Amino acid sequence: MVSHLSTGSAGGVSLSDLPKSNVFTSKLPADPAFETPEASHKAPRETLGPRMVRGALFTYVRPEPAEAPELLGVSSTAMKDLGLKAGEEKTAELQALVAGNSILWNEESGGIYPWAQCYGGWQFGSWAGQLGDGRAISLFESTNPDTNTRYELQLKGAGRTPYSRFADGKAVLRSSIREYVVSEALNALGVPTTRALSLTLLPKSKVLRERLEPGAIVARFAESWLRIGTFDLLRVRGERELIRQLSTYIAEEVFGGWEKLPAAVNIKEGQTSTEIDNPPRGIPQDTIQTHQDVDENRFTRLYREIVRRNAKTVAAWQAYGFMNGVLNTDNTSIYGLSLDYGPFAFMDNFDPSYTPNHDDHMLRYSYKNQPSIIWWNLVRLGESLGELLGAGNRVDEEGFVKDGVNEEMEAEVIKRAETIIERTGEEFKAVFLNEYKRLMGSRLGLKTGKESDFQELFSEMLDTLEALELDFNHFFRRLSGLSVSQLETEEQRKEAASVFYHVDGFGGIGETDDSARTRIAKWLDSWRTRVLEDWGAENDAERQAAMKAVNPNFVPRGWILDEIIERVERKGDREILDRVMQMSLNPFQDSWGLNTAEEERFCGDVPKYKRAMMCSCSS
Numbered sequence: 001m002v003s004h005l006s007t008g009s010a011g012g013v014s015l016s017d018l019p020k021s022n023v024f025t026s027k028l029p030a031d032p033a034f035e036t037p038e039a040s041h042k043a044p045r046e047t048l049g050p051r052m053v054r055g056a057l058f059t060y061v062r063p064e065p066a067e068a069p070e071l072l073g074v075s076s077t078a079m080k081d082l083g084l085k086a087g088e089e090k091t092a093e094l095q096a097l098v099a100g101n102s103i104l105w106n107e108e109s110g111g112i113y114p115w116a117q118c119y120g121g122w123q124f125g126s127w128a129g130q131l132g133d134g135r136a137i138s139l140f141e142s143t144n145p146d147t148n149t150r151y152e153l154q155l156k157g158a159g160r161t162p163y164s165r166f167a168d169g170k171a172v173l174r175s176s177i178r179e180y181v182v183s184e185a186l187n188a189l190g191v192p193t194t195r196a197l198s199l200t201l202l203p204k205s206k207v208l209r210e211r212l213e214p215g216a217i218v219a220r221f222a223e224s225w226l227r228i229g230t231f232d233l234l235r236v237r238g239e240r241e242l243i244r245q246l247s248t249y250i251a252e253e254v255f256g257g258w259e260k261l262p263a264a265v266n267i268k269e270g271q272t273s274t275e276i277d278n279p280p281r282g283i284p285q286d287t288i289q290t291h292q293d294v295d296e297n298r299f300t301r302l303y304r305e306i307v308r309r310n311a312k313t314v315a316a317w318q319a320y321g322f323m324n325g326v327l328n329t330d331n332t333s334i335y336g337l338s339l340d341y342g343p344f345a346f347m348d349n350f351d352p353s354y355t356p357n358h359d360d361h362m363l364r365y366s367y368k369n370q371p372s373i374i375w376w377n378l379v380r381l382g383e384s385l386g387e388l389l390g391a392g393n394r395v396d397e398e399g400f401v402k403d404g405v406n407e408e409m410e411a412e413v414i415k416r417a418e419t420i421i422e423r424t425g426e427e428f429k430a431v432f433l434n435e436y437k438r439l440m441g442s443r444l445g446l447k448t449g450k451e452s453d454f455q456e457l458f459s460e461m462l463d464t465l466e467a468l469e470l471d472f473n474h475f476f477r478r479l480s481g482l483s484v485s486q487l488e489t490e491e492q493r494k495e496a497a498s499v500f501y502h503v504d505g506f507g508g509i510g511e512t513d514d515s516a517r518t519r520i521a522k523w524l525d526s527w528r529t530r531v532l533e534d535w536g537a538e539n540d541a542e543r544q545a546a547m548k549a550v551n552p553n554f555v556p557r558g559w560i561l562d563e564i565i566e567r568v569e570r571k572g573d574r575e576i577l578d579r580v581m582q583m584s585l586n587p588f589q590d591s592w593g594l595n596t597a598e599e600e601r602f603c604g605d606v607p608k609y610k611r612a613m614m615c616s617c618s619s
């Protein structure tokens with residue numbers, strides 16, 4: 001009888017019982033123009049429009065009322081992760097909340113007032129000035145009573161804020177469907193990402209982009225929505241006290257305390273550290289940088305944590321063939337989350353120069369550039385934190401805290417900051433490579449890492465896929481299904497090679513069926529040898545299962561998202577969204593029992609003229 005009582009049971013709690021907070025707005029400075037919720041609430045909505053906001057990290061602002069909203073979909077995994085009980089999505093309370101029609105504050109008793117964050121950013125390599133949440137409004141933080149994970153829940157497309165610049169504060173259905181699906185798909189693949197709870201259609205809201213389109217709201221959540229761009233803006237404006245305050249907030253409130261951050265590594269004496277406990281596969285330990293001879297203060301440790309997280313995330317993008325498409329600093333998370341979904345894509349045919357961003361003529365954000373671009377962004381962060389990193393053990397001296405770097409300190413501070421950023425760059429490379437090898441190794445069914453794997457298995461495989469214009473994610477899934485006993489002879493391997501072909505064969509200039517089969521067979525031979533080394537012939541079924549558990553059968557590719565958008569928007573289809581969400585939440589299954597023909601089509605060959613699609617930034 002007590003099982004249904006909402007006391008933080010594994011089954012989740014109701015929306016009203018979910019513990020809520022506003023640590024962000026209580027610890028960080030508000031826009032001085034509307035310093036309190038009351039001041040913002042009393043202000044006519046038009047006065048909360050675009051302007052420059054200084055000395056603040058957010059503005060109190062409420063969502064615009066939504067007329068006749070229709071809840072189109074909810075992620076069941078998101079509900080669970082937030083700590084909400086199943087069925088809660090059917091309540092009027094939850095539906096009103098995710099549509100922007102209810103806030104947890106009123107004039108009589110107060111509560112939690114929504115806010116929009118202030119940040120800036122480097123876009124395509126140029127300083128873009130103040131940006132901020134121009135169409136995202138955070139409602140509150142909630143804590144899952146079982147896992148104790150705290151998330152900030154925010155509505156994207158909920159109306160104008162002081163950060164809307166020239167735009168309308170709205171999001172169109174098309175891009176909202178894309179964000180809703182991909183957030184949950186990436187999470188299911190194990191790629192760190194911001195999440196999506198729900199998708200709400202605003203049928204009365206007509207939004208002008210390339211044409212008039214329906215508006216929508218995604219209720220999204222993340223451990224933190226702070227970006228490198230948040231620091232960029234403070235640095236450009238010289239708001240140095242705020243940089244210290246924000247850093248402290250992140251260490252204490254986002255990462256759970258300074259003591260959780262990585263410490264200096266002493267490899268020679270074998271002291272513990274994340275790396276020493278888990279030696280990176282294939283990386284000699286002495287390539288990991290030690291920071292102990294450079295007065296590593298707590299801000300350096302914070303910087304390293306942010307760098308390490310982003311290194312792992314970009315490694316996961318590379319291993320799963322995911323591209324964000326717009327890796328500006330305002331879209332780079334301090335928590336290392338994949339963030340802000342515009343013209344993103346999963347790779348179809350393997351092509352390192354591919355970018356899904358139609359406007360990215362320089363290929364700045366193409367697949368192969370993602371790791372170096374993320375590092376470029378992290379160097380901007382290093383510069384924002386520069387004086388804190390460079391101050392070493394003098395970081396808390398009264399004079400420095402108050403007035404910053406004086407002439408006497410200057411040379412030393414600059415030198416130390418440069419050294420730290422450079423060494424953290426080495427750490428970025430090591431962590432990136434380690435994670436990339438770990439993920440690629442497990443995608444290829446390996447249990448151990450060998451120095452030679454990188455060249456003989458990873459590079460050779462990627463070169464083959466590129467040369468023959470074969471599909472990246474299908475390759476891994478189809479490989480998972482091959483048994484080593486099918487690959488014993490050259491003849492067998494050549495026979496098996498065509499499982500990787502498209503229905504229309506393969507591509508590549510000058511390649512023949514025989515040259516293609518010979519090349520794939522050669523690779524399969526090296527792969528088979530390594531798999532046998534790691535598993536033995538007797539455990540092949542287990543190896544296949546392990547591979548299927550990391551190689552998705554389904555990824556939401558551009559052409560599939562386009563079809564869903566078309567069906568939801570033009571044909572009034574509602575069921576398709578739920579089916580695709582089920583597939584996205586459980587991407588490793590062979591089938592889902594929803595609609596066999598559709599499942600097979602969505603997991604099968606990408607129609608020839610729908611490969612490597614591109615999107616514009618308008619959303």
Ligand code: AMP
Pocket residue numbers: 131132133134135136163164165167168169170171326330331340342617619
């Ligand atoms: P994005 O390219 O989506 O990362 O957005 C860059 C900046 O433009 C962010 O500050 C967004 O909040 C803002 N922005 C983009 N679209 C809109 C819109 N429709 N209304 C208001 N602000 C927007």
Ligand code: MG
Pocket residue numbers: 330331340
């Ligand atoms: Mg953005």
